Amino acid sequence: xxxxxxxxxxxxxxxxxxxxxxxxxxxxxxxxxxxxxxxxxxxxxxxxxxxxxxxxxxxxxxxxxxxxxxxxxxxxxxxxxxxxxxxxxxxxxxxxxxxxxxxxxxxxxxxxxxxxxxxxxxxxxxxxxxxxxxxxxxxxxxxxxxxxxxxxxxxxxxxxxxxxx
Numbered sequence: 001x002x003x004x005x006x007x008x009x010x011x012x013x014x015x016x017x018x019x020x021x022x023x024x025x026x027x028x029x030x031x032x033x034x035x036x037x038x039x040x041x042x043x044x045x046x047x048x049x050x051x052x053x054x055x056x057x058x059x060x061x062x063x064x065x066x067x068x069x070x071x072x073x074x075x076x077x078x079x080x081x082x083x084x085x086x087x088x089x090x091x092x093x094x095x096x097x098x099x100x101x102x103x104x105x106x107x108x109x110x111x112x113x114x115x116x117x118x119x120x121x122x123x124x125x126x127x128x129x130x131x132x133x134x135x136x137x138x139x140x141x142x143x144x145x146x147x148x149x150x151x152x153x154x155x156x157x158x159x160x161x162x163x164x165x
Contacts, residue, residue: 008059011055011059012059012062012063015053015055015059015060015063015082015084016062016063016067018051018084019063019064019067019069019084020067021086022051022069022084022085022086023085023086023087023088023112023113024083024084024085024087024088024089024090024091024092024110024111024112024113024125025064025069025072025082025083025084025091025110025111026082026083026091026092026095026107026109026110026122027072027075027076027080027081027082027083027107027108027109027110028080028081028083028095028099028105028106028107028108029078029079029080029081029105029106029108030054030079030080030081030104030105031078031079031104031106032104033102033104033105034104037102037104037105038081040098041081041094041095041098041105044094044097044098045083045091045094048085048087048090048093048094049085049086049087049090050083050084050085050087050090050091050094051083051084051085052081052082052083052084052094053081053082053084054079054080054081054082055080055082057076057077057078057080060073060076060080060082061073061076068111068113068114069111069114071111071114071116072109072110072111072116075108075109078108080108081105083095087130087131088112088113088125088128088131089125089126089128089129089130090130091110092110092112092122092123092125092126093126093130095107095122095126096122096123096126097126107119107122107123109122110122110125112125
């Protein structure tokens, strides 16, 4: 069903609002994918906070026009699904993880903070741990010397206690 002019303007405005706050956009070709699998992909995207939408490419081009993602317009050909996220790696992770299990979804391109990414770039971006994981790793590294020192003191105290008894 085709959209009238007002519907098209509403779609462009909605997508433009998402693009304005986004850090990453990933574009994937979904030719031949079953509806049930596409529903699973969308549910996974919602759980990760990723805005996912199938759009007419002309409307998508208008939505990214004049933004840092404008250079992605040259990749917008064919039946595409657009994953847009405020988190730097969430969109790439959702699309890449799903593409591993379903060969009908083909990662085509992406854009992170105004820099164009090819398929390999999107896969590399998807392999980066999330912000929460990185913060947990940093905290673990910061606590390691202190906890090691505390274990050493506890062992020394236990040794002194055993000698005194």
